[in-house]
Amino acid sequence: MAAETALTRTPPVQAEEAGAGGRVRRTALLTPYLFLLPYAVVFCTFVLAPAVYGLWISLHDWDYLLPGKPFVGLDNYKALFDSNSAVYSFWWESLSATAIFTAFSVPLLLVIPLMLALLLNRNFRGRTVFRAIYFAPYVLGVAVIGVLWRFLLDPNLGVVNSVLGAIGLPGDTPWTTGLPWAWVTLVGVTVWWTLGFNAVIYLAGLQDIPRELYEAARIDGGGKWAEFRHVTLPGLRPVLLFVTVNTVLVSANMFGQSYLITQGAPGTETRTAIMYIAQVGLSDYKMGSAAAMSYLLTACLLVISLLVFRLFREKDS
Numbered sequence: 001m002a003a004e005t006a007l008t009r010t011p012p013v014q015a016e017e018a019g020a021g022g023r024v025r026r027t028a029l030l031t032p033y034l035f036l037l038p039y040a041v042v043f044c045t046f047v048l049a050p051a052v053y054g055l056w057i058s059l060h061d062w063d064y065l066l067p068g069k070p071f072v073g074l075d076n077y078k079a080l081f082d083s084n085s086a087v088y089s090f091w092w093e094s095l096s097a098t099a100i101f102t103a104f105s106v107p108l109l110l111v112i113p114l115m116l117a118l119l120l121n122r123n124f125r126g127r128t129v130f131r132a133i134y135f136a137p138y139v140l141g142v143a144v145i146g147v148l149w150r151f152l153l154d155p156n157l158g159v160v161n162s163v164l165g166a167i168g169l170p171g172d173t174p175w176t177t178g179l180p181w182a183w184v185t186l187v188g189v190t191v192w193w194t195l196g197f198n199a200v201i202y203l204a205g206l207q208d209i210p211r212e213l214y215e216a217a218r219i220d221g222g223g224k225w226a227e228f229r230h231v232t233l234p235g236l237r238p239v240l241l242f243v244t245v246n247t248v249l250v251s252a253n254m255f256g257q258s259y260l261i262t263q264g265a266p267g268t269e270t271r272t273a274i275m276y277i278a279q280v281g282l283s284d285y286k287m288g289s290a291a292a293m294s295y296l297l298t299a300c301l302l303v304i305s306l307l308v309f310r311l312f313r314e315k316d317s
Helices: 002-008 012-057 075-079 088-120 127-139 142-152 159-166 181-207 211-219 224-235 237-252 256-262 273-283 287-316
Strands: none
Touching (some): 012 287, 211 224
């Protein structure tokens, strides 16, 4: 019996190896979470916690200069749909301005960068220089872009009107103070400023499309339009989804161009939703109402993003 017990007993070396193997397995299981920990800390600190705190603020009559911040429930949200409230007309006017800007800028920022990427994807001398030139404006900050174009397009002292007048064209165009010229300015400046980013994304997608597909299309007798329709667009579908969603979100959150170039003029026609939210929260000290507007805008953008995802999914099926 003693001999059998001795034979079945685990040797010390094997026991140590088994313990070491268990520690290695536990370490392997924990390793991914350790790599995720820094991001999780940053995400919870700067995204999740502010989002939850902002939702809490939206349920209060929150003036950060006053000690009392009474709980009002959904009143801040109801005021946005109540035509008798003080913020109703201004809020929907700013939302309408945001919709106008998004409706005109997004198609241009989808089509023009794609055309540019198709050209820059060809082999020709100096294409690297041209890629850098078209991407260069995107490197500049919105403050630089805003101040630069406000100076150039000033109706009275601007360089653009001076040049137009010198060559016999109307030199009194109200680029920043009248409609529809203010929208032409905001959309045009934004497209010029940001098309380089979308073009680079498109260009990366074009370079991932196998050349064999184009050769097969040519063998089948397809022309340039057939190659673009049946090879380029299907190959760019994931890139198109990213560019579309990103462009819609960025356009709907436009603030700096309107604030610096037109300052919401004429009147408040070009005052976007983000611009009005900043005014209500930071100038009027109504943080609760501003937070409610922010969450309503977020809900609208979420619905639009889901519709875009659904549209591309139906194309895939």
